[in-house]
Amino acid sequence: MHQLVREHFAPAFSIEELGDSAVIDISLSGICEQGARLAFTTDSYVVSPLFFPGGNIGELAVNGTVNDLAMVGAKPLYLTAGFVIEEGFSAPELEKILFSMAAAAKNAGVKVVAGDTKVVDKGKGDGIFINTAGVGVVHPSVDLSAKNIAPGDAVIVSGFIGDHGIAVMAERNGLTFDPPVLSDTAALNGLTAAMLKCVPDLKAMRDPTRGGVATTLKELALEAGVCIVIDEKALPITGGVRGACELLGLDPLYVANEGILIAVVPQDSAGALLAEMKRHPLARNSAVIGRAGGADSGKPGTVLLKTSIGGSRIIDMLQGEQLPRIC
16 A cells, blocks of 8 residues: 555655645634644545444544544544445434434534535445545644654554454454453544643654554654664553454554554653643553664664564564455
8 A cells, every 4th residue: 555655646646745634834814823734634434344343434434534634733623524325225324324423523523514425336335435534723833744753752652552453353253352342443633632732842643543553653764764663561452452463363563543643752751741641531551662763773764673572573564454444
């Protein structure tokens, strides 16, 4: 996917920076402060199954779009929603999806203001697909980018990793775990606002969705031109996810998430930020998992994992899709 985007889509549209949202310099009189910028993002959701432990495609679509805006420090404002519905799709299930979208939007403090609906012949779709777009504003003082990362910066994850991917996989394959693993889908804009208020010089944020924490860290390392070193012992993973991954031969670092973020912050601000995050209900299991290393730590653009047995291994991007149709 990264190769496809970088070699085809980015050159075609002259896109230079591949973040979660585009940030555009624009003056919106009466809507935002002088010097504020517009954040804009779009995404499509094809998760299978449509309903999974902890959520469904509707709230996932809203939360995912809100989070893409939040990762660039934006205050999300408005969403659009496009639906591609297969002929014969259950009306009660459609209503359930729509109600969950409305509830998710209300919870995130955003409004769905426009949309579109298309119906395809039976057998030509897979129930329902949802496309969303989101708009928000970025305060003039906020500048989040992987290019800001420097050696010594701390890397923080806001919660348990791998919950969403394992929840979807379990539902898809009829697997049960005790206790059950629930998707972590949630809107993170309230958390990111609190983080930026606490540490205005926060360097970068990303939500580790497809490809998981490993792929997201690799993206950050490449864009920043630094080596990122993480500690396996510091990774917050529930027993259910760890056990499921061991059983199925999966690596939790590559399993998708939909309700956590990765933040990079100056080392001297890491303690204050971590304490602030732990006060938020969506980040009580936050942890410092590593740091951006200097030239002596490894080749720029690489991610190194210090293993629990004292060794180290290189972490690369996910090749292929470990769990397809995950969002």
